[in-house]
Amino acid sequence: MPSGALHRIVYMSTAVGVLRAEELDRIYLRAKSGNARAGITGLLLFYEGAFLQMLEGPPAGVMSVAERIRKDRRHSGMITLEARAIEERAFADSPMHFVAARNLLAGEKQAFSDLRQAVNARSHMIGTPAPGADNGLWELISSFNPLRTA
Numbered sequence: 370m371p372s373g374a375l376h377r378i379v380y381m382s383t384a385v386g387v388l389r390a391e392e393l394d395r396i397y398l399r400a401k402s403g404n405a406r407a408g409i410t411g412l413l414l415f416y417e418g419a420f421l422q423m424l425e426g427p428p429a430g431v432m433s434v435a436e437r438i439r440k441d442r443r444h445s446g447m448i449t450l451e452a453r454a455i456e457e458r459a460f461a462d463s464p465m466h467f468v469a470a471r472n473l474l475a476g477e478k479q480a481f482s483d484l485r486q487a488v489n490a491r492s493h494m495i496g497t498p499a500p501g502a503d504n505g506l507w508e509l510i511s512s513f514n515p516l517r518t519a
């Protein structure tokens with residue numbers, strides 16, 4: 370693998386129980402410090418008990434952080450929406466950009482719910498690839514990009 374290679378993983382998962390604001394803060398702080406060390410950038414959204422996270426960076430680092438996250442008991446049912454090599458980062462500037470429910474705009478909440486519904490519907494069908502771009506995943510993710518030109 371050439372040095373400088375980049376990998377991206379996007380997944381959705383469900384919070385276990387009710388996660389309080391302090392617990393979400395702890396997750397966010399841990400994510401930020403862990404990712405800064407591993408050269409990982411990305412986005413973490415939380416809405417109605419569900420997480421949507423994108424991780425991007427060196428392939429080995431992204432895989433190992435994703436494995437660690439998968440084992441975290443504060444959430445479950447991780448479904449991968451995208452896992453692939455990328456040319457460049459979408460969120461070059463932030464080790465983990467976190468947006469909690471209260472900071473989501475109405476349209477973003479709707480897009481999150483629609484995506485979650487599509488993912489859940491599809492995950493019951495064995496052998497069907499998880500939905501991605503076809504269900505507004507990238508539109509939703511890009512709307513949080515700090516580098517986006519409005």
Ligand SMILES: Cc1cc2nc3c(=O)[nH]c(=O)nc-3n(C[C@H](O)[C@H](O)[C@H](O)COP(=O)(O)O)c2cc1C
Pocket residue numbers: 396399400401402403404413420422424434437438439440441443444465
């Ligand atoms: C939804 C969710 C997202 C997380 N995102 C990250 C992340 O991006 N980077 C990270 O290092 N840890 C993240 N964590 C925390 C890890 O699961 C784990 O607790 C942390 O890396 C410490 O792992 P360790 O105790 O094995 O060192 C996340 C946890 C949850 C529940």
